[in-house]
Amino acid sequence: METPLALTLGEPxxxxxxxxxxAWLRRHELKLPPFYLLGDLDYVARRAKRLGVAVALADIGPEQAASAFDAALPVVSTGHTATAEPGRPDDTSAPAALASIRQAVADVVAGRAGAVVTNPIAKNVLYRAGFRHPGHTEFLAELAAAGGPAPQPVMMLWSPVLAVVPVTIHVPLREAIDTLTSDLIVTTARIVVADLKSRFGLTAPRLAVSGLNPHAGEDGTLGTEDQDIVAAAVDRLRRDGIAARGPLPADTLFHEAARKSYDCAICMYHDQALIPIKTIAFDDAVNVTLGLPFIRTSPDHGTAFDIAGTGRANPASLIAAIRLAARMAAHPASPA
Known part of the structure; x- marks a missing residue:
């Protein structure tokens, strides 16, 4: 029996x-792999009723999820109830979301699930409840550590036409520039290359490394960071035998012809990476956390409070995340 994927509830x-x-309603049409939703069965039932759809729900454990998946959406209880109305988080939102993430990781580590697929969280809601991590990525790294040293997580946004990695992630732009170092670029790129080989089956991944400043600094006339930090990192990567090019001007890095020349673009800050992929592949992009001892994917969008419970939400990115997680778990050496 196929090992199911653990899907978190996200912000209720x-x-x-x-x-x-x-996604579950389209399981047959799209031949989706089995997954189970970690959360509150009564809450899921109320949401289905609000959406006006008939959904059979199965209140079971992870071990029975794969066999139940064809006939019912498996819902595995976390023991945390949710009461928030669509678009209106309440005091149950943060505990329900965090419990779902913790249990998903525990299930994968224990072998009850093949990968973690996370639904969007509302970080401002979590912050008000005392959450101290910048986002999902950093929280998952802490859970992966299990009391030991935390691995360095790397956030990759993947789609069939573009893959990008921001070296600095959820920090203000001014802080991102101050944080950027050659060591951070090199460490990030090495993790990307290792996972592209082991999880995506690429034997010799090609990296395009963006510059920080406009036109990659124009030989130092628009800032020296590209020469002092980025170019130095690229030289080190090349000495490691990694196929890396850069620093390359970010404004010419993402058109169709340029994208064919690399497997992943290493970008210096969050928006430099996410704006192009969300423009090119908004419905198909998947958030993948590299550098963890387990597979984690997620849709590349937020909680969309304004359309929650209306039936207008598009499941395309979640479906892409489910498919990619299953492919990475079942065939870690095959090309993605």
């Missing part, structure tokens, strides 16, 4: 429950 008041239900 967001579109996570909506797109989970919609």
């Amino acid at each position: 008041a967001g579109i996570g429950p909506d797109i989970a239900i919609k």
Whole structure:
């Protein structure tokens, strides 16, 4: 029996429950791999009723999820109830979302699930409840550590036409520039190359490394960071035998012809990486966390409070995340 994927509830008041239900409803049409939703069965039932869809739900454990998946959406209880109305998080939102993530990781580590697929969270809601991590990525790294040293997580946004990695992630732009070092670029790129080989089956991944400043610094006339930090990192990567090019001007890095010349673009800060992929592949992009001892994917969008519970949420990115997670788990050496 195929090992199911563990799908987190995400922010209950967001579109996570909506797109989970919609994905399951399309399981036969799209031949989706089995997954189970970690959360509150009564809450999922209420959301399905609000959406006006008939969904059979199975209140079972992870071990029975794969066999139940064809006939019912498996919902594995976390023991945390959710009461928030769509678009209106309440005091149950943060505990329900965090419990779902923790249990998903525990299930994968224990072998009950093949990968973690996370629905969107509302970080401002979590922060008000005392959450101290910048986002999903950093929280997953802490859970992966299990009391030991935390691995360095790397956030990759992947789609069939573009893969990008921001070296600095959820920090203000001014802090991102101050944080950027050659060591950070090199460490990030090495993790990307290792996972592209082991999880995506690429024997010799090609990296395009963007510059930090406009036109990659124009030989130092628009800032020296590209020469002092980025170029130095690229030289080190090349000495490691990694096929890396850069620093390359970011404004010419993402058109169709340029994308054919590399497997992943290493970008210096969050928006430099995410704006192009969300423009080119908004519905198909998947958030993949590299550098962890387990597979984690996620849709590349937020909670969309304004359309939660209306039936208008598009499950395409979640479906892409489910498919990619299953492919990485079942065939880690095959090309993605």
